[in-house]
Amino acid sequence: MATIVYASVDGHTRKIAETIAGQLREAGAQVSLLPLADFDIEAFSRSGSRVSGPLIIGASIRYGVHCHKFDNWVIQHRAQLQSLGAVFFSVNLVARKAQKCSPDTNPYTRKFLQKTGWKPALAAVFAGRxxxxxxxxxxxxxxxxxxxxxxxxxxxxxxxxxTDWSAVAKFADASLAINANTSSIR
Incomplete structure (x- = not known):
């Protein structure tokens, strides 16, 4: 089962997460979609859910940062996120500029990943609303x-x-492909 967890301020990150969920369902995956506040990573880790689908985490930026609860959550669970092969997408308005719409070129995403020390199996940045x-x-x-x-x-x-919805679709496909590759290694 694919699990998509999101932290959204005005609802657009949730909309992107719902779009990813829809695409994964069309590809035949079962999908669980929930806000970060409702996600129990400890139970998820014990359940072995990672074997059957990706763990996708998404969060939005407001005033240059993800919400502090999200940052702290990632820092607290960084080792689990690494071992689970979690993938990540960030949503922010700076990504509306072509030169700032990748994890390597988006200043907020770069800063977040450096601050938390998390190295997601796959990362993407989408322009918001x-x-x-x-x-x-x-x-x-x-x-x-x-x-x-x-x-x-x-x-x-x-x-x-x-939002570049074709980039969202490519990210969803890549998330499934990464999960398929890492599941066969385990």
Missing amino acids: LNYPVYGFWDKLMIRFIMWMTGGPTDPAMDIEY
Whole structure:
């Protein structure tokens, strides 16, 4: 069974996780999809679930960092994530720029992986969604300021989805392929 765990602020990371789940189901995999708060990695490790499908972890960036609970969770469970061959995707608006949409070129993902010491079996970065109408006053103000500084859109009525869905599909396929390769080695 493939397991997809996500940490989302405004719901777009969840949408990406749901899209990956749908693609894996179409490929014949059984999929468990749940928020990080509901995932028990200890039980998962004991169950042997890794043999039948990948463990995919996704999280979004806000103001340059993943939520601190996510960072701390990865640091706490880094050894398990390594041994399970977990894969990772990060979602952020900086990835809307072609030169910053890979784990090696995205400053937030590079910093996160360095900070946590985690070396996922596969990593990807997807551009997220800029949805000013759903942000509260302070978030809207701060995000507009950041966008102004980085040459992004600042119209408070804008709702733009930057996600490259074909890249998400390739990541889902690669996650299955990595799991198939590591399962045959065990």
